[in-house]
Amino acid sequence: IAGITQAPTSQILAAGRRMTLRCTQDMRHNAMYWYRQDLGLGLRLIHYSNTAGTTGKGEVPDGYSVSRANTDDFPLTLASAVPSQTSVYFCASSGLAGRTDTQYFGPGTRLTVL
Amino acid sequence: GQNIDQPTEMTATEGAIVQINCTYQTSGFNGLFWYQQHAGEAPTFLSYNVLDGLEEKGRFSSFLSRSKGYSYLLLKELQMKDSASYLCAVLDSNYQLIWGAGTKLIIKP
Numbered sequence: 610i611a612g613i614t615q616a617p618t619s620q621i622l623a624a625g626r627r628m629t630l631r632c633t634q635d636m637r638h639n640a641m642y643w644y645r646q647d648l649g650l651g652l653r654l655i656h657y658s659n660t661a662g663t664t665g666k667g668e669v670p671d672g673y674s675v676s677r678a679n680t681d682d683f684p685l686t687l688a689s690a691v692p693s694q695t696s697v698y699f700c701a702s703s704g705l706a707g708r709t710d711t712q713y714f715g716p717g718t719r720l721t722v723l
Numbered sequence: 724g725q726n727i728d729q730p731t732e733m734t735a736t737e738g739a740i741v742q743i744n745c746t747y748q749t750s751g752f753n754g755l756f757w758y759q760q761h762a763g764e765a766p767t768f769l770s771y772n773v774l775d776g777l778e779e780k781g782r783f784s785s786f787l788s789r790s791k792g793y794s795y796l797l798l799k800e801l802q803m804k805d806s807a808s809y810l811c812a813v814l815d816s817n818y819q820l821i822w823g824a825g826t827k828l829i830i831k832p
Binding site for chain 2 (some may be wrong): 650711
């Protein structure tokens with residue numbers, strides 16, 4: 610079934626630990642995105658990738674890194690987790706960057722940093 | 724700065740009609756999206772407007788006025804399954820989506 614998968618579904622992490630959130634899409638979309646969603650705030654863009662091999666910073670990139678080695682995968686890494694990174698993380702993709710294509714979202718990862 | 728405003732919460736009755744408003748101030752405009760998000764789930768696409776006017780899609784309609792920086796989502800014949808958050812998002816001049824905080828819609832029988 611076509612779509613976006615994320616792993617893990619949820620995670621509790623000790624502060625200072627390194628964590629990678631995985632995201633895979635099988636729609637052959639060029640553009641991919643990582644958002645965080647916090648209560649009372651809109652979705653905030655962390656990093657994005659317009660095409661394989663390129664990445665860019667969003668609104669809240671500090672403390673996060675991404676890579677885009679191929680079209681399908683777009684992992685998000687927290688090098689040293691802090692409690693303020695407790696959030697729900699959504700990965701999304703769209704057909705073409707720099708266009709008005711609809712973004713499609715994965716199911717999300719609920720991360721708690723203690 | 725860029726800003727998207729929508730009401731935090733609304734309540735409506737099953738079978739009725741509800742209008743969820745969204746006002747925006749962004750650097751550039753390349754369209755406005757509405758998404759639906761059920762609790763604990765991912766946002767799903769509802770509608771896209773780039774020209775002024777009303778777009779109708781079944782029980783849902785979306786309206787845009789670019790000169791007023793205003794949009795609304797109209798839901799007719801409300802059903803209990805419509806209880807969800809509705810997110811307004813604007814595509815800015817860099818083709819990045821700027822999101823509102825969402826409107827939680829509560830449907831009562």
